[in-house]
Amino acid sequence: MRKRAKRLCSVLLVATIGLTGCGQKQKTESTAEKADENHFVGEWIVEPEYAISKVGDENTLFVDGRGEKKAILGTVKGAIATVWQDWSITEGKQGDEKWGCIQEPEQLEETLGNLGITKDKEIILIGETLDGWGDDARLLWELRAAGYEDVKMVDGGWKALKDSGIKTQFLASKPEPAEVKIDEIDYSHVMTTEELQKNYDEYKIVDVRTDEEYEGAILYDEAKGGHLPGAIHIRYTDLFDDAGYLKSNEELTKMFEDAGLSKDDEIVTYCTGGIRSAYTQLVMEMCGFEHTYNYDQSFWRWAVVGDVE
Numbered sequence: 001m002r003k004r005a006k007r008l009c010s011v012l013l014v015a016t017i018g019l020t021g022c023g024q025k026q027k028t029e030s031t032a033e034k035a036d037e038n039h040f041v042g043e044w045i046v047e048p049e050y051a052i053s054k055v056g057d058e059n060t061l062f063v064d065g066r067g068e069k070k071a072i073l074g075t076v077k078g079a080i081a082t083v084w085q086d087w088s089i090t091e092g093k094q095g096d097e098k099w100g101c102i103q104e105p106e107q108l109e110e111t112l113g114n115l116g117i118t119k120d121k122e123i124i125l126i127g128e129t130l131d132g133w134g135d136d137a138r139l140l141w142e143l144r145a146a147g148y149e150d151v152k153m154v155d156g157g158w159k160a161l162k163d164s165g166i167k168t169q170f171l172a173s174k175p176e177p178a179e180v181k182i183d184e185i186d187y188s189h190v191m192t193t194e195e196l197q198k199n200y201d202e203y204k205i206v207d208v209r210t211d212e213e214y215e216g217a218i219l220y221d222e223a224k225g226g227h228l229p230g231a232i233h234i235r236y237t238d239l240f241d242d243a244g245y246l247k248s249n250e251e252l253t254k255m256f257e258d259a260g261l262s263k264d265d266e267i268v269t270y271c272t273g274g275i276r277s278a279y280t281q282l283v284m285e286m287c288g289f290e291h292t293y294n295y296d297q298s299f300w301r302w303a304v305v306g307d308v309e
Helices: 005-020 023-034 048-054 105-115 135-145 157-163 193-198 249-258 276-286 298-305
Strands: 060-064 122-126 151-154 204-207 267-270 292-295
Touching (some): 048 157, 135 276, 151 157, 267 276, 276 292
Parallel strands (some): 122 151, 204 267
16 A cells, blocks of 8 residues: 555644634645645545544445445445445336436435435545446436535545555445435536437547457447447546556546547546446546546447447
């Protein structure tokens, strides 16, 4: 595990300033402190040490996006567990119309309400980076679209939390249902199949799957193999260093630009089902690529209705 001493100083600064109630100052000074370090800084990313400081806080809810089966073997103390599929439209099968899209407001209200995920709490999401698909990012991406503002995911994911000594428990905690209100879904960073078909040439398309998938392997019951025409290939795993932490903003920006992307481009990220691509979209946005969209139905749907190479 890489050295974390300076990061802990940043976390202590955040906690100290947070006690003063000056939220804007907290964000500014924390970012300034972190700016000298060679690691990722972003609005929706927190360090493992920050998460540790929030365990047991009645105003913070940990949500394990790896699901209940994995939480059986260990999760953060007090965390509930869920999976992205339960937040999405899943009538029929993968590749069907609307399968994998964000639920409509009324249905998502019920889903989040049953989990007790309310807008008045800080939500810290747990996922896996190199060892998974970044399910925490898919959940964060949906929460943003549903109007949640205080949402975070942990740099390095579950492995980093364990290595940092966070308090854990076997089995997820039982959710405490609460009332949730969602007026509408914000589609500012959502790409639909219909829009992509209609205005394909207006976008730069980024495939974040593995080399094997990009080159045509059918691994997850896709209707056919291949990739979207002209898609730029930037692997999801390329976002991280060998320990599973995000590379620095500078490194990632250079990687995106070297691949032929600019901050003025309209960019669509996709993977198999909109999970790894949600992580990539969020990271790109935090790096200043503001015109980015996650294609939530991704290759499962495109392989049914679109051309591939």
